[in-house]
Amino acid sequence: MRKVAVVGIGHTRFGNLSDYNLVDVMAMASLDAMEDAGITEERTLIDQLFVANMGGGIINHQTGIASALVSRIAMEPTPAELIENGPASGASAVKLGYMAVKSGMADLVMVTGGELMRAVTGWKGTDFVATLLHPDVEYRYGLTLPAFGGMFTRLYMERYGLTERDLALVAVKDHANGAKNPFAHVQNECTMEGIYDGPNAEVVNNYVAEPLRLYSMCPVSDGAASLLLCATDSPLYERFKKRAGIVISGIGSATDTHCVHNRKDPLDLEAVRISAERAYQNACLTASDISFAELHDAFVILEIAISEEIGLFRKGEAKNAIAEGATKVTGSMPINTSGGLKAKGHPVGATGVSQVYELVKQLRQEAEEGRQVADPVHGIAVNFGGFGNNVVTTICSKEFA
Amino acid sequence: MINIDFSAYEETRPKVEGVVCPTCGKLHYPAPMICDRCNTRRDPSGARYSRWETTELEGNCTLLTWTRVHALPDGFDIPFLQFGIVEFSNGLRASGLLKSENPEIGMQLTAIADVVRETGNKKEWGLVFVT
Secondary structure, three states, X not given: OOOEEEEEEEEOOOEOOOOOOHHHHHHHHHHHHHHHHOOOOOHHHOOEEEEEOOOHHHHOOOOOHHHHHHHHOOOOOOOEEEEOEOEOHHHHHXXXXXXXXXXXXXXXXXXXXXXXXXXXXXXXHHXXXXXXXXXXXXXXXXXXXXXXXXXXXXXXXXXXOOOXXXXXXXXXXXXXXXXXXXXXXXXXXOOHHHHHHOOOHHHHOOEEEOOEEHHHEOOEOEEEEEEEEEEOOOHHHHHHHHHOOEEEEEXXXXXXXXXXXXXXXXXXXXXXXXXXXXXXXXXXXXXXXXXXXXEOOOEHXXXXXXXXXXXXXXXXXXXXXXXXXXXXXXOOOOEOOOOHHHHHOEOHHHHHHHHHHHHHHHHOOOOOOOOOOOOOOEEEEEEEEOOOOEEEEEEEEEXXX | OOOXXXXXXXXXXXXXXXEEOOOOOOEEOOOOOXXXXXXXXXXXXXXXXXXXXXXEOOEEEEEEEEEEEOOOOOOOOOXXXXXXXXXXXXXXXXXXXXXXXXXXXXXXXXXXXXXXXXXXXXXXXXXXXXX
């Protein structure tokens, strides 16, 4: 069967872009991906656009975003559709792009994800994301995604002996990576002294959703990322040879109960596990083949829990790996070399696309100094929607691995 | 004489309800449109399928996990709120507001129905877990 290569990648700075327009920001990333692929002048060769965005209709008061983007980058009459799948919208768009190419319906597909969340206040932004919860039995109480993150963390601590110190170690590692990523929202390092050990840590790193603190949470970000996917057996692939060589080797997704309370075990992230199993199966790989990972650490606990669910570490053992430095760029299983959602930021519709961007960047060995993994072959990304009720796992590999 | 039904405007007692599958008796919260155990369909209007009985959720429960949230969404002008997930003795689970000074995983609580959110004149009911 035909393989799907990533032949172009584009990314805007993540952060506060609220002075700009959502579609302009998406267009910037899209055109960067085309430029990377060397196809800007011939962009109408692209068969299809898949656009990921979660909240344009609510926070930017704009709908029909895919159509607007096509027009903004002068690509009519190219077909374009919008994918809204909560915070997993980005990876869902990648998945649909992959399916379109794999099926033979398209040879060259553009996938762009973007979000402009800072157009509204933090309270309104939190409320917007919370609308993905069950309206009657969750949202109405004032429950939010950080609240579920907090409850998940507390139970995890109780069962596996995780401590707040372990959470702080993840933040320090993510910030160290983010500081070297020019696209990251937060580009300063943080220290254990500053956020955990020091006399002012309690103030600097205050509780947000106990036991999660400020430095356990991703920032609210704006930004966009874009990918160009091409079938390796297409005549078009020849023109991308210079920048090609990285393929999406497997992709899988899964869903779970809408209400968190209806799960047999509140700590069981079944959709994460099943989506990863499907991606591994699709790629004919196992967890032991993976060189590095980009995991959806909207809350640092999720980096820990997801790394265990997808088989990188045994249940309850990720904390030891973190303490030993295994998840650092130089460790045996680097995680979130981009800075992760924690430092790079989390523009919800862009995140899943941005994670795959990072996989490609690493596999091309083009990451900035200090955050390039040594000789990576296979990278895995997990994009976590809802509180784990819709999860997409993507594996990228060197084409001739 | 004009008969106007004012009952819709009267204050009624807060309650939170689950539903019971009429075929297999499984208790659901919130109400699904199909029973995940026996595939019996539910029709909220009662026109096509037989009605599912409702049952009030209240009484003794165990705290599974909890959090205290200091950054609340738009519409909550208070410094923090506590939330919990509980399990009732019949195995049913629910999320709700937690009112306890010193919450601990595993503690016994009582679930009551009360107003959990007020928007303008509209009062929304939900579960509150108290010691």
